[in-house]
Amino acid sequence: MLRHSALVCASIILASGMVAAQSEVSVDTSQLKGPRALEEQTKAAAIRDYLESWQGMNEAFEQDQPNLLDEDFIGTARDKLADAIDEQTKAGIHTRYQDRAHHIQFLFYSPEGLSIELIDDAEYDVQVLDHDKPVSTVPVSARYIVVLTPAEVRWKVRVMQADSK
Amino acid sequence: MKPMLTRLLGSLVMALILAMMPTAHAQDETLNVPRSIEAGSAFSIQNAGSGEATVYIVGPGQVLKRTVQLGTATYFPAGSVYNAGHYTVILAQATGTSTRSLDVTPVNTPASLSFLAKPSRLPVGLHDGITGAAYVFDVYHNLIATPTTVSFELSSPAGAAQKQVVSTRAGAAWTQMDSTSQQGSSKFVARVGVISSTSIIRQVPGDPCDLKITAQPSGQLLDLQTAPVRDCSGNAVPDGTIVTFTETYPGGQSTVDVPLKRDVAEVKMPTHDGATFTVASGVILGNQIRWGK
Numbered sequence: 001m002l003r004h005s006a007l008v009c010a011s012i013i014l015a016s017g018m019v020a021a022q023s024e025v026s027v028d029t030s031q032l033k034g035p036r037a038l039e040e041q042t043k044a045a046a047i048r049d050y051l052e053s054w055q056g057m058n059e060a061f062e063q064d065q066p067n068l069l070d071e072d073f074i075g076t077a078r079d080k081l082a083d084a085i086d087e088q089t090k091a092g093i094h095t096r097y098q099d100r101a102h103h104i105q106f107l108f109y110s111p112e113g114l115s116i117e118l119i120d121d122a123e124y125d126v127q128v129l130d131h132d133k134p135v136s137t138v139p140v141s142a143r144y145i146v147v148l149t150p151a152e153v154r155w156k157v158r159v160m161q162a163d164s165k
Numbered sequence: 166m167k168p169m170l171t172r173l174l175g176s177l178v179m180a181l182i183l184a185m186m187p188t189a190h191a192q193d194e195t196l197n198v199p200r201s202i203e204a205g206s207a208f209s210i211q212n213a214g215s216g217e218a219t220v221y222i223v224g225p226g227q228v229l230k231r232t233v234q235l236g237t238a239t240y241f242p243a244g245s246v247y248n249a250g251h252y253t254v255i256l257a258q259a260t261g262t263s264t265r266s267l268d269v270t271p272v273n274t275p276a277s278l279s280f281l282a283k284p285s286r287l288p289v290g291l292h293d294g295i296t297g298a299a300y301v302f303d304v305y306h307n308l309i310a311t312p313t314t315v316s317f318e319l320s321s322p323a324g325a326a327q328k329q330v331v332s333t334r335a336g337a338a339w340t341q342m343d344s345t346s347q348q349g350s351s352k353f354v355a356r357v358g359v360i361s362s363t364s365i366i367r368q369v370p371g372d373p374c375d376l377k378i379t380a381q382p383s384g385q386l387l388d389l390q391t392a393p394v395r396d397c398s399g400n401a402v403p404d405g406t407i408v409t410f411t412e413t414y415p416g417g418q419s420t421v422d423v424p425l426k427r428d429v430a431e432v433k434m435p436t437h438d439g440a441t442f443t444v445a446s447g448v449i450l451g452n453q454i455r456w457g458k
Contacts, residue, residue, distance in 0.1 A: 034339060035296070057225060076306050080248050084228050091230040095223055108337045111296035112283035117337050126253055128221055130230075135221065135255060136262045142251035145310055145335055147300065159300070159336075160225070162251035163310050164201055164268040 024101040025051065032106045036113060046116050046148055047104060049155040054124075057081060058097045064089045074149065074156040093135075096127040116155065120144040195235075196256045198265040204272050204305050205247040209238045210254065218258035222267065226250040249307035271307035278302070278315075280355040282364035288371040289398050291344040295319060295366055298339040299355040308336040316356045317342070319366070322349030344368050346398040370400035376408070376451025378444045386433040387456060389442055393428035401428045406446060414440035
């Protein structure tokens, strides 16, 4: 299983280029439940798209552009993030999310193939700027529960919620 | 060896100095934030000192900024922070910043279900043919990650029900059920407490189970007719299902495809001495009739 995860990790690093170059990624499928097998290609695509969603989220928050979320987020996750961007715009602040590491554990691939659930023990820095003046940069370690659903050509994040460890 | 020892001693001295530095700790002690709150509940942040400062509560789920008076408690009324997640709380004042973490947990009462069932149409009597997955959310549409009991119920058109009770894992529960033996629309319900979500599953007859033909002379032709065609559960196979009649005789063979109409397929075929008539539908082969010498 470790060897298997390491192979996935290597392929993701190759496949996702810039994102993986900046953050350390490990993947574990030993806790995966459900009657549907998670094929290698599906797994690699889900991880690639999830990692890219962090980049999309960072750009959307940094530029105060909720529409930048559309490529990676859908449904509740998209709505909540967009609302948060509106709130920070009104407050005159910007936030930057720079992810450093993702320890991804697949939990569930729904039998009909319409959702993948994973846990990500993510490490990232959140920087807060008030009217472009840096307030603080805080290293964060948080466990995210993530639900991905397939869209036209990629997996999109439908639920992204930090859970107390 | 000597430079290495010097470096080691230098590191120890630096570590001691850092451990004794009061500034960072003193700043952090100025900010008292609850470690965790339930989504939507009221809370307050205590801070020490005097003068004005700014509190930021920042997370991907929500962003809040408040100007506060140091030395007093800042009260956040119910509904201020309702999106579950991990938040960074920053108190910024002229002398520096203090940070804390705030975890917002989902309300533990389910308020909605996201229920996906598949397929919407399938043959009767299929083992594990129907699957359903449910995600449980609170009133703020936060995924409830603590184990929650979900019941799945599939009622057949006759009223009998299959029921399974499943505990969620990280907010998700799933099940597999057999399609019932009777054709028609079934209700597939996922339920958590008083919250439920329903999908309609249409169950259609399976393949024909048995084919029987009878023959009746009709002038120069032979009138071949099937008995009403049923699946293995006794449901009538839908009209339009193709039934193939084949006549094999010395020197030739002819085949006619006929759609079922009101459960029966019928065809008139020319007769040849020594001919054999067979019937088939899909992979099912029926009886055969020999005609003439």
